[in-house]
Amino acid sequence: MDVDAVVRAAIQLADEQGLDAASMSGVAKALGVGTMTLYTYVPSKEELLDLMVDQVLAERRLPAPGEPRPADWREQVEVYSEETRAMFQRHPWLARVSTVRPPVGPGMLAGREYLLSTLLPLDLTPRDTNTAALAITTYVDSAAGEEAESLQVERVTGQSHEAWWSERDELWETYFDVDRHPAMTTIWHANGYQDTVREAATDAYRYGLDRLLDGIEAQAKTL
The missing domain is CATH 1.10.357.10 (Tetracycline Repressor, domain 2)
Structure with a gap:
């Protein structure tokens, strides 16, 4: 194992499960080593994150x-x-x-x-x-x-964004105040x-x- 392997494992975890999953303990588990062993390659989570970001850039x-x-x-x-x-x-x-x-x-x-x-x-x-x-x-x-x-x-x-907005149709049909939002209403009537x-x-x-x-x-x- 080397630093590059640690960084690759952290990036893969973050890609698949989100950034929180790429903790020192999470990366160590993915590599099959103890958490303290990982610290001999990367001194801290902050430095690991820096290496991850620059690798991706x-x-x-x-x-x-x-x-x-x-x-x-x-x-x-x-x-x-x-x-x-x-x-x-x-x-x-x-x-x-x-x-x-x-x-x-x-x-x-x-x-x-x-x-x-x-x-x-x-x-x-x-x-x-x-x-x-x-x-x-x-x-x-x-x-x-x-x-x-x-x-x-x-x-x-x-859920698509269109479906999410569709669930909120009642907001526009029932509660939307056209007098308080004249610009939005103008764009709506112009099919914007x-x-x-x-x-x-x-x-x-x-x-x-x-x-x-x-x-x-x-x-x-x-x-």
């Missing part, structure tokens, strides 16, 4: 320096977006982990390097280049985490709520990312 197939990548910078951001969304869907527990103080490891650094190298050709100021990269990371990671949580709720409960929950979330994600990139591109054109 490193799964993203982001072109490294010198490797082929799309020519257009927006298409390069799309690579980051899609790889990150897929990562959260494979590991929905990741949405529960705070990124305020992320593990400074190969996975995190690879993501930062990729986005910064994507934006550098726009010739923004160094500060704005970093700020734009952070804005993209914040938006994509947050939305991808919410999307993963949404899928996880459907899997765990066995026809999409499914998943379609609406996908459209919202696409809208937000496109407008964010539009803003970055507009700033670059003014320089």
Whole structure:
């Protein structure tokens, strides 16, 4: 057994049973060793979680320096977006982990390097280049985490979001006050709520990312 084996076992437990299952005792049991033995490989649950997160971040197939990548910078951001969304869907527990103080490891650094190298050709100021990269990371990671949580709720409960909302039809038919919610009522009468929950979330994600990139591109054109 080595540290990599411990991290792999913890990730598998978290994927299958949720983050709480990846406790030191849970991982030790999965590996067939005593809990105290595990501490000789990873000193604490906090450090194990850092290793798990960075291992998962490193799964993203982001072109490294010198490797082929799309020519257009927006298409390069799309690579980051899609790889990150897929990562959260494979590991929905990741949405529960705070990124305020992320593990400074190969996975995190690879993501930062990729986005910064994507934006550098726009010739923004160094500060704005970093700020734009952070804005993209914040938006994509947050939305991808919410999307993963949404899928996880459907899997765990066995109930679709449409079915959940359907059970609450009486709220709209009996208790909804149109006078207190004129904007919502206007959208309703204009058939603005026809999409499914998943379609609406996908459209919202696409809208937000496109407008964010539009803003970055507009700033670059003014320089």
